[in-house]
Amino acid sequence: MSAQNYSPKHQLKLMFLGILILLIRQVYAADVPSSRIQDDSSLRTAIKDTWFTENPALVQRNRPVTRNLPGNSPVQIRTSAQNRELSVILARERNGSFPGWEQGSWIYTRNFESGAPLRIRVFLRSDPNMYVQFRPLGTDKSQIDLVLYEAYIVRGLPIGLPFEQLLTLPVNEALALAGNRFPRHYFDPDPQLYFNICPSRRNPSRNFIARIRTALPPLIFQDDGALDENNRYVFIETLNPQPAPMGLNCSGFVKWVVDGMLRPITGKRLAITPLKSHVTSRNSLLVNNEAYRDFLFGLDWTRNLALEASRVFRSPGFATIENVEVRREAFAALIDRTRGAAAIKNFPGFLLNAGFIIEGLRPILYTLAVNEPGHLYLVSVSQERGPVPQQRQHYHVAVLIPYFNEYGNFQTAVFESAAETNLSGFIRRHPNALVNLVRIPIEGSFDP
Numbered sequence: 378m379s380a381q382n383y384s385p386k387h388q389l390k391l392m393f394l395g396i397l398i399l400l401i402r403q404v405y406a407a408d409v410p411s412s413r414i415q416d417d418s419s420l421r422t423a424i425k426d427t428w429f430t431e432n433p434a435l436v437q438r439n440r441p442v443t444r445n446l447p448g449n450s451p452v453q454i455r456t457s458a459q460n461r462e463l464s465v466i467l468a469r470e471r472n473g474s475f476p477g478w479e480q481g482s483w484i485y486t487r488n489f490e491s492g493a494p495l496r497i498r499v500f501l502r503s504d505p506n507m508y509v510q511f512r513p514l515g516t517d518k519s520q521i522d523l524v525l526y527e528a529y530i531v532r533g534l535p536i537g538l539p540f541e542q543l544l545t546l547p548v549n550e551a552l553a554l555a556g557n558r559f560p561r562h563y564f565d566p567d568p569q570l571y572f573n574i575c576p577s578r579r580n581p582s583r584n585f586i587a588r589i590r591t592a593l594p595p596l597i598f599q600d601d602g603a604l605d606e607n608n609r610y611v612f613i614e615t616l617n618p619q620p621a622p623m624g625l626n627c628s629g630f631v632k633w634v635v636d637g638m639l640r641p642i643t644g645k646r647l648a649i650t651p652l653k654s655h656v657t658s659r660n661s662l663l664v665n666n667e668a669y670r671d672f673l674f675g676l677d678w679t680r681n682l683a684l685e686a687s688r689v690f691r692s693p694g695f696a697t698i699e700n701v702e703v704r705r706e707a708f709a710a711l712i713d714r715t716r717g718a719a720a721i722k723n724f725p726g727f728l729l730n731a732g733f734i735i736e737g738l739r740p741i742l743y744t745l746a747v748n749e750p751g752h753l754y755l756v757s758v759s760q761e762r763g764p765v766p767q768q769r770q771h772y773h774v775a776v777l778i779p780y781f782n783e784y785g786n787f788q789t790a791v792f793e794s795a796a797e798t799n800l801s802g803f804i805r806r807h808p809n810a811l812v813n814l815v816r817i818p819i820e821g822s823f824d825p
Contacts, residue, residue, distance in 0.1 A: 408785050411501040411564040414481045415446055422545040429544050433463040433489045463489045478505035494540055499548050501564040513540040528708040528740030563747055570750040571780040582780035586790045588823045596795035603629030606648040627774050627794045628678050631755055634776050635682045637825030639689050652681045657730055675771030679755040683815035690820045703814035707744040731759055732813030735804055742789050746779035753778045757813045
């Protein structure tokens with residue numbers, strides 16, 4: 378059945394639901410555009426001598442206090458000491474508590490023993506995983522970092538202002554010194570771009586996710602299983618019919634998703650054989666090894682699906698690997714916490730025919746959600762496998778849909794092997810893997 382065949386009564390219910398969601402967001406979501414966060418510089422000026430410049434040992438004795446900004450917006454002032462550092466936290470209120478990462482919260486950290494300034498951290502959204510950081514740069518300058526999900530989108534961006542002045546300067550004035558070099562748009566996603574209350578229009582991400590979830594229950598997993606162009610359950614390798622119980626493997630499932638997008642337009646499912654064709658060059662060693670294992674199958678499969686979708690949704694001329702593949706990232710460094718203390722490590726970027734290290738997947742998806750709303754991504758996972766010399770094998774594929782919910786919170790829907798999972802589990806199950814991403818615009822109806 379077509380996803381567009383809604384009765385007027387059903388459409389009215391959907392519109393009412395959309396309006397209700399927007400009203401709930403207005404009542405409960407505290408976030409505003411980052412440029413409109415209420416300024417607390419007057420409060421910081423008032424407490425500077427007793428909380429910022431006093432000896433850290435004396436500051437630590439200060440008991441938590443709550444002060445109100447104009448309009449009776451409460452801010453809790455408290456300290457936190459760890460790893461030989463003392464932090465003064467100006468925590469904004471969130472549903473009766475003060476977590477320290479609510480939008481507008483401000484944290485100043487010094488060395489506990491010497492009192493030397495280390496950094497100021499500001500949360501421009503209500504998300505503990507994303508913040509702006511100011512650090513000293515000599516005696517007369519400062520530098521800015523922007524961290525999103527353990528990735529440095531900006532690191533060490535210099536501004537011509539002594540660090541001490543940042544203690545009492547409005548945050549917006551400090552960021553203005555960086556001009557267009559500071560990508561503020563990463564803090565201001567529009568949740569409405571990912572949800573559409575009108576079912577007759579194109580499908581933003583959240584609508585599309587809901588439709589996949591609705592269609593999932595009848596599906597089961599079957600090794601090497603897929604639906605062919607005649608809607609028959611077959612084995613991918615041989616194209617022979619499946620005996621009962623019939624189902625889909627990871628490759629067959631991502632094809633099922635793409636078929637559901639294209640079939641309302643083309644009238645049929647994609648044939649399997651063309652999707653197995655080699656669009657990735659092979660070296661002689663790979664050719665010899667492929668007699669018993671196709672190391673690049675998952676990469677070819679996802680690339681071919683994205684190319685077919687691009688031909689239908691865009692144009693044949695746009696259907697090139699360079700256009701459908703994600704090859705650029707918005708950052709060059711990650712924060713590594715695997716050994717306890719935070720360490721900065723370089724992000725190697727895109728590797729041809731392999732993609733990105735999986736540690737960078739979440740921040741990559743965040744930046745894609747902001748920069749390319751209305752897309753899903755097919756991911757091919759690979760690791761070094763087999764006898765020496767080992768070869769990189771693409772052994773698993775899945776569907777990733779990054780989006781922002783009605784509260785502006787970043788999330789990623791993960792669908793794989795005829796089921797919905799989650800991004801944290803997906804990353805944990807594939808340690809040390811590389812992930813290759815191809816993009817597909819979310820267009821039209823969904824009829825799997």
